[in-house]
Amino acid sequence: MNIDPVVNALKSIAKPAASLVINQAQRNETVVRTLKQFNFDPVQPPKDVDGVYVYSLIEYGVGKQEALLNLFREREIKNAFWSAYTSNNPLGFYKEVEKFLQGKDSEFDIRLMKIELRTQLEEFGKIFIKVAQTTKSKEFEPLPEWNLDEYPAEFKSLIREKIRSFCGRKFVFDAFKQFCDKNRSGYFTVVGDAGMGKSTIAAKYVWDNKAPCYFNIRSDGRNRPELFLESIRKQLIKRYQLQNAQKANLADLLEQVSKQLTAGDRLVIVVDALDEVEQEAGGNLLDLPPSLPENVYFVLTRRPYTRDKKRLSTPDVPVEELDLRKNQYANLSCEDIKEYIRFFLNGDQDYKNALRQWIQNRNISDNDFVEQVATKSENNFMYLRYVLSEIAKGDYNDLSLKQLPDGLQDYYQTHWVRMNMDTASNQMMVIILFILVEIGTPIPCEMIADIAQQDEYEVEQVLNEWVEYLKQQRIDGDTCYSIYHTSFLDFLKSKPVLDTKRQQIKEVNQRIVDYWEREKEEDDKY
Numbered sequence: 001m002n003i004d005p006v007v008n009a010l011k012s013i014a015k016p017a018a019s020l021v022i023n024q025a026q027r028n029e030t031v032v033r034t035l036k037q038f039n040f041d042p043v044q045p046p047k048d049v050d051g052v053y054v055y056s057l058i059e060y061g062v063g064k065q066e067a068l069l070n071l072f073r074e075r076e077i078k079n080a081f082w083s084a085y086t087s088n089n090p091l092g093f094y095k096e097v098e099k100f101l102q103g104k105d106s107e108f109d110i111r112l113m114k115i116e117l118r119t120q121l122e123e124f125g126k127i128f129i130k131v132a133q134t135t136k137s138k139e140f141e142p143l144p145e146w147n148l149d150e151y152p153a154e155f156k157s158l159i160r161e162k163i164r165s166f167c168g169r170k171f172v173f174d175a176f177k178q179f180c181d182k183n184r185s186g187y188f189t190v191v192g193d194a195g196m197g198k199s200t201i202a203a204k205y206v207w208d209n210k211a212p213c214y215f216n217i218r219s220d221g222r223n224r225p226e227l228f229l230e231s232i233r234k235q236l237i238k239r240y241q242l243q244n245a246q247k248a249n250l251a252d253l254l255e256q257v258s259k260q261l262t263a264g265d266r267l268v269i270v271v272d273a274l275d276e277v278e279q280e281a282g283g284n285l286l287d288l289p290p291s292l293p294e295n296v297y298f299v300l301t302r303r304p305y306t307r308d309k310k311r312l313s314t315p316d317v318p319v320e321e322l323d324l325r326k327n328q329y330a331n332l333s334c335e336d337i338k339e340y341i342r343f344f345l346n347g348d349q350d351y352k353n354a355l356r357q358w359i360q361n362r363n364i365s366d367n368d369f370v371e372q373v374a375t376k377s378e379n380n381f382m383y384l385r386y387v388l389s390e391i392a393k394g395d396y397n398d399l400s401l402k403q404l405p406d407g408l409q410d411y412y413q414t415h416w417v418r419m420n421m422d423t424a425s426n427q428m429m430v431i432i433l434f435i436l437v438e439i440g441t442p443i444p445c446e447m448i449a450d451i452a453q454q455d456e457y458e459v460e461q462v463l464n465e466w467v468e469y470l471k472q473q474r475i476d477g478d479t480c481y482s483i484y485h486t487s488f489l490d491f492l493k494s495k496p497v498l499d500t501k502r503q504q505i506k507e508v509n510q511r512i513v514d515y516w517e518r519e520k521e522e523d524d525k526y
Contacts, residue, residue: 001050003057006038007073010061030062047137053078056128067109068120076100085128088144091238094121122148150239151206151213152231154222158215162203167343168336169201171329175322176205176299180266183318185292189274189300192324194487195382195408196333198301202272205299212236213270214286216277219471219482221441223276228286232269251289258293267296274302275309276486285311292317303486324379333379340381341370344388354392364401378407382487386411386468412491419465428454432462434508437492442473442480451508451515 013030032042035058040046045055061069071077077097084093097117101107110117125146132140147153172190179188192198199215206213212235216223229250236253237245240260245253257267277285284290288298290313300312304325312319324333345355345366359369377383387404390396395418396404405414420426435451436443445463449456463470463481471484483489 001054003054003073003078006054006057007061007069009034009037010058010064010069011066013062027062031059034058034062045131045135047135047139049082049139052128052131052135052140053081056124056131059131060124060127064120065109065113065115067106067113068115071097071101071106071110072124074100081125081128085125085140085144088142089241090122090125090144090146090148091150093125094118094148097121118148122146150210150235152235155206155213155215159203159207162200163207165340165343165348166200166204167339168332169197169204171332172201172322172324173205175320179318179320180268180297183297184294185296186318186320187288187292187298187300187312187314189302189312189319189321190324191302191304191321193380194303194485194490195380196324197336197381198303198324199272200381202270202299202301205268206270209268211268211270211299212239214272216271216273218273218276218278218486219440219442219484220473223273223278225277225279225286228271250287251291254289254296255293258296261295265295268299269297270299272301274300274312275305283311284313288312288314290314290317330379334374337374337377337379337381337384338370340384341373341388342366344384345369351389351392354394355388358391358397359401362400369401372401373404376404376406380408382485383408383411386415389468408487409491412488428452428458429462429465431508431511432459433466433492434505435512436470436481436483437489438505438508438512440482442471442475442482444475444478444480446478447515448481450518451511453511 013034035042035055038054038058040051040055040058045052057069057072061072077100080096080100081093084090084096094117101110125148129140129143129146133143145153149156151159176188179186190198190201202213202215205211212232214228214231216228232250233245233248233253236242236257240257242248242253242256245256248256254267261267271286271288274285279285292298292314304323322329344351346352359366373384373387377387383405387396391404405411416422419429421430431452432448432454435448445456445459448463449459452459469484469488470481473480473482483492
């Protein structure tokens with residue numbers, strides 16, 4: 001089928017209608033109308049490759065820039081896409097597109113409009129797969145995993161969220177570059193307290209360099225050596241098209257990759273939150289190799305540790321640590337903190353107007369606000385993420401600048417008090433939080449309600465009160481909850497005022513035991 005008329009139709013729609021297609025319903029209506037214009041059934045796509053390609057282009061192309069529409073009309077691009085589809089090599093498609101664009105006017109147009117090409121190619125591919133699946137034609141099987149990033153899809157949302165308001169940290173990246181320049185391989189570790197931005201540093205490096213990565217997340221159960229190896233193995237096989245490597249250990253994988261690296265190339269693998277790893281005693285954390293081949297480096301992050309918890313023995317490999325807590329980095333971190341506050345004050349579309357109103361109501365200058373909040377943050381980005389957003393939402397309208405909490409732990413304590421958590425009326429709220437602490441893994445609201453012996457609606461109300469501190473995720477069709485940050489979990493576990501509530505903790509644990517016994521009895525019936 002000739003693609004040109006379809007592209008021309010999409011371009012004619014885009015010019016006058018791009019501003020009109022403002023919601024999904026209107027967009028869907030435009031897609032259906034365009035499909036019918038070219039005699040496609042909006043419910044049942046054609047079964048041939050050319051037909052599915054054009055059908056997918058219509059679904060994808062409504063409201064897209066002309067440069068992208070012109071790209072997908074090219075025969076070379078269509079052929080490269082189908083080749084990548086059938087070989088399950090989406091990265092190959094991206095590389096072919098980049099090669100095709102080199103030196104062309106369309107490359108300049110795409111860069112000028114700041115189009116994120118990788119994201120657009122991925123969006124088209126996923127639409128094509130959805131359409132192909134609808135045809136039920138064997139020609140499109142097996143369906144590929146269409147992820148155009150070297151890192152797994154499971155980490156994409158985390159990485160994007162972390163870098164959304166990224167500021168500074170140049171001194172960390174400079175230190176790692178110097179480490180690589182003077183060593184043929186090695187382990188570089190960023191150490192810091194909770195909230196100092198370690199995960200964000202990791203995410204930024206991955207985003208900028210498209211590096212293979214693994215983010216250990218205890219609350220998701222994604223923190224064991226076998227899961228780490230499985231993920232890194234898939235990433236390296238995909239990136240370097242390794243052969244017969246499906247069961248290779250990490251040392252063998254790195255050796256295979258090292259042999260492929262050309263002059264000036266490096267393999268950098270980013271591993272976040274070693275402190276959250278769960279692993280039996282003995283050996284390096286995540287079974288990281290004690291030796292590394294040439295031009296292979298790891299960037300690791302972790303919270304402060306005692307010598308017995310280090311578990312990274314590499315006698316023949318260069319190692320270096322950058323401890324964000326050290327005095328030599330305090331001023332650099334403080335400048336990054338100030339830059340972050342200025343971003344909230346001047347660049348963040350969600351909060352800047354409310355923040356400005358707050359400081360104007362108190363006759364505070366921008367500079368004083370930045371300086372004093374930076375001091376109170378104690379160089380902690382997580383503190384700022386909480387406090388600045390809560391100022392903007394009006395939670396601190398009754399406080400002056402000097403009355404804001406000092407540091408992350410004081411912030412948690414202040415919030416606890418402001419929520420009246422020590423009063424009898426909020427006893428059930430405390431119990432629900434303790435259930436999340438004691439269970440330790442994501443659980444649905446229904447299970448929390450069953451353990452607490454409370455109405456599910458009442459439990460939902462409590463969870464909504466603490467939504468900023470909880471992580472929500474879909475598991476087997478249920479919305480499950482867990483404590484979002486390790487620092488808040490630590491606060492709940494070790495907070496001094498909780499010493500008076502040990503009986504309540506015992507009660508929570510007994511309720512959990514009772515719940516599992518009830519579940520076992522139900523299972524035995526069947």
